[in-house]
Amino acid sequence: DAGITQSPRHKVTETGTPVTLRCHQTENHRYMYWYRQDPGHGLRLIHYSYGVKDTDKGEVSDGYSVSRSKTEDFLLTLESATSSQTSVYFCAIRGIGGANTGELFFGEGSRLTVL
Amino acid sequence: AQSVAQPEDQVNVAEGNPLTVKCTYSVSGNPYLFWYVQYPNRGLQFLLKYITGDNLVKGSYGFEAEFNKSQTSFHLKKPSALVSDSALYFCAVQRSNDYKLSFGAGTTVTVRA
Numbered sequence: 001d002a003g004i005t006q007s008p009r010h011k012v013t014e015t016g017t018p019v020t021l022r023c024h025q026t027e028n029h030r031y032m033y034w035y036r037q038d039p040g041h042g043l044r045l046i047h048y049s050y051g052v053k054d055t056d057k058g059e060v061s062d063g064y065s066v067s068r069s070k071t072e073d074f075l076l077t078l079e080s081a082t083s084s085q086t087s088v089y090f091c092a093i094r095g096i097g098g099a100n101t102g103e104l105f106f107g108e109g110s111r112l113t114v115l
Numbered sequence: 116a117q118s119v120a121q122p123e124d125q126v127n128v129a130e131g132n133p134l135t136v137k138c139t140y141s142v143s144g145n146p147y148l149f150w151y152v153q154y155p156n157r158g159l160q161f162l163l164k165y166i167t168g169d170n171l172v173k174g175s176y177g178f179e180a181e182f183n184k185s186q187t188s189f190h191l192k193k194p195s196a197l198v199s200d201s202a203l204y205f206c207a208v209q210r211s212n213d214y215k216l217s218f219g220a221g222t223t224v225t226v227r228a
């Protein structure tokens with residue numbers, strides 16, 4: 001157990017509404033990531049963070065924003081949800097003290113459905 | 116840019132037979148390579164990684180993978196598959212001077228009894 005909690009685990013919302021997903025870690029890791037998983041695409045990186053208030057874009061960042069005001073929490077926000085953002089979202093942290101040789105540990109996922 | 120190709124969407128094997136899941140990658144510079152497994156409705160679990168050194172890497176649950184630089188491949192193998200190995204497998208690549216991991220589309224493995 002890598003001490004990662006995602007909330008909510010399931011959410012159904014309507015097009016145009018804002019949605020925030022939360023990732024909470026108890027391990028004090030520096031690097032945190034948000035991925036989305038879609039059939040045929042595997043996992044695609046949305047945003048990642050390398051410290052408090054330090055974030056960077058991934059390959060599919062359009063329509064998403066993130067915030068990290070404290071080490072343990074990494075928030076993913078969809079300002080105005082669209083049906084194309086229906087997906088399973090995974091948070092991950094990097095182990096081994098944050099060295100880039102460390103593997104990622106994943107949360108259990110948040111399933112978002114946008115109607 | 117970096118990318119991973121998993122050429123087989125599905126692999127089907129009989130229990131007790133060897134299992135191979137293929138992965139090729141494209142990255143500038145030296146690659147770090149990873150394999151993950153995902154069981155239904157769960158997050159990804161780390162299996163093994165190649166960072167440097169011996170090209171044959173051994174990991175969890177009896178899995179191993181061989182790094183082949185000339186063929187830019189990192190195939191996952193298990194000598195004798197179990198029904199419990201049935202799952203979705205992902206290969207991933209990262210540049211050695213970066214922190215972003217890129218995943219393949221995944222390969223569904225089914226092991227029949």
